[in-house]
Amino acid sequence: MTSFLRSDRSKPVAIWLFVVAALVLAMIVVGGATRLTDSGLSITEWRPVTGAVPPLGEAHWQAEFAKYRQIPQYAQINAGMSLEQFKFIYWWEWGHRFLGRLLGLVFAAPFAVFAIRRQIPRRLFPRLGGIFVLGALQGAVGWWMVASGLVDRVSVAPERLTVHLGLAFALLGLLLWTAFDAWAGAARQTLPSPWGRRAAWLIGLIYLQVLLGALVAGNDAGLVYNDWPMMNGHLVPDDYWAGSLWGTIAHSQGAVQLHHRIVGYGLALAAVALGVGAWRSSYLSREAKILGLAAAGGVLAQAALGIATLMAVSPLGLSIAHQLLAAIVLSLAVAFGWRVRRV
Template identity: 70%
Template sequence: MTSFLRSDRSRAVAIWLFAVAALVLAMVVVGGSTRLTGSGLSITEWKPVTGAIPPLSESHWEAEFTRYRNIPQYQQLNRGMTLAEFKGIYWWEWSHRLLGRLVGLVFFVPFVVFMIRREIPRRLLLRLAGLFVLGGLQGLVGWWMVASGLVNRVYVAPERLMIHLGLAFALLGALVWTALDAWAGGARQTLPSPWGRRGLWLTGLIFFQVLLGALVAGNHAGLIYNDWPLMNGRFFPADYAGPGFWPTVAHSQAAVQLHHRLVAYLLTGVAIVFGVAAWRSSYLARDSKLLALAVTVSVLVQALLGIVTLMAVVPIGLGVAHQVMAAATLCLAVAFSWRVRRV
């Protein structure tokens, strides 16, 4: 039987996967800008194929605007918006969805070509299929998120935003790991090192902090308590508790911001200890030490950027930069975790 395996590595496949990861990062950037500009509900229908074509005439624009005027966000927040203003928010959301379609296309077409040319290492086939499914699921979750803001709400449900962003970051991390595998080939030996577990634990903590940040974003909680290190002069905000457990942890603005702050302090401390210990380790190679140091520095920069963004009341530029830095931090942690497992 003919094998799919020409070689255990493929630099072409790796470059393709890094390119897809870059597009996913671009989606995160545009998605963050879409949220910060309040544009995410401007397209009220989900048309995976025909939706790629924007309105081409004034009558089409009027039809889109009429649909938008029927949802609570327009009626409660944007009543009186002009068609020109609507076009401004529409293009943000349309661009975000177009990038999603582009990611799917850039993944699927080269995947088929590489399969035909038998350039994909067999050990990566199932993983790549899983990444394609994860990307499709991300699109479905994106619409599920938008749908939550079309009836009885003026914004999307924060927990759905958290799932949507979490899937994007999970996809980004998995693409980076798989690209590194394709670039380097199969490991000659997997090291039974405690640093592998430590790297994954740190990566998991970074990912958890990203999820908490999504709840802050979804609740617009960065627009309140804009002092630091206290919250309106108190460590524990007076309006922390909601009417129950889930309303508190997912919907209380004070609670989600406090949780994000506390985990930021924990993550910063862990990252410093992690970086110092890795640099002093006689077990790790120099490139692993440099990656560990990069993770530590990235966490520190991200923490500082978060404080500045909060105190500036989340301007669009800083808000997007904070999200991009979170993605960079996660990717560095993934790269470290991958590297320390290999000889």
């Protein structure tokens, strides 16, 4: 048994954290599918414990369906929906919530075991505490997001969706960085280098692009302006201004899509410059060079997939792939950022 008194690394702890990160990735994908199938409002109550059990009989299904029929989404969009159609969207949302509960269990139970056996390096405890707080906050934010669509709207508020997705991506990045640290131990040597800052800028740009993509998704802005590189024949969409600064930033379909495009162009250029620079650097290890190129290639692939998804009017399969690749690209950038800080 490895004690944190004798070692600052633990491969079992690292593997556990990689598994938790994989579950977060699955949550991101399932959450995207839940939104794309308009399933997120099918469960109108937040029951953290009893909600883990789905409806078990006809009476329970009818009761859940009756609750759904009271919200604006049913009245304005799904009026006349059959019980079988309701079950389809209900299972998507229930699956998303169940995966969240499973994620909490997979984090908490092994943490307790590793802590009791003193296998967790002491220096990782603050970060693991941060991961726990982020995970708990994510559940609360998820309900806060859903609640925004139950009274006066037919979908969740785009800004709340953005916060929810942003927390998920932050959790993914923190889990990966901590897992790398658990696997390799504390850095034995670091040298002053601009590459740490460059990697941080790349991670930041990718994260910003994820947030802007969430606003596109929340406003269904991928269903409009489906030409490229123009927007209905114009550089700036006709409906860019929504009457106020916040309305434009968070709620204008034309504006959120234009912002997502512009940052995407900048991100692609920055990623190519970083990837080429990393490959030509005499300072970086071969592993870091490969990760830099992989991150740059991932950004370019994501840009191409985004354009294809837009021009195809955001079909389910391409939209899910676009969200999945965004998470993979962020993961590559985090791995690159972690690696360049070590000699």
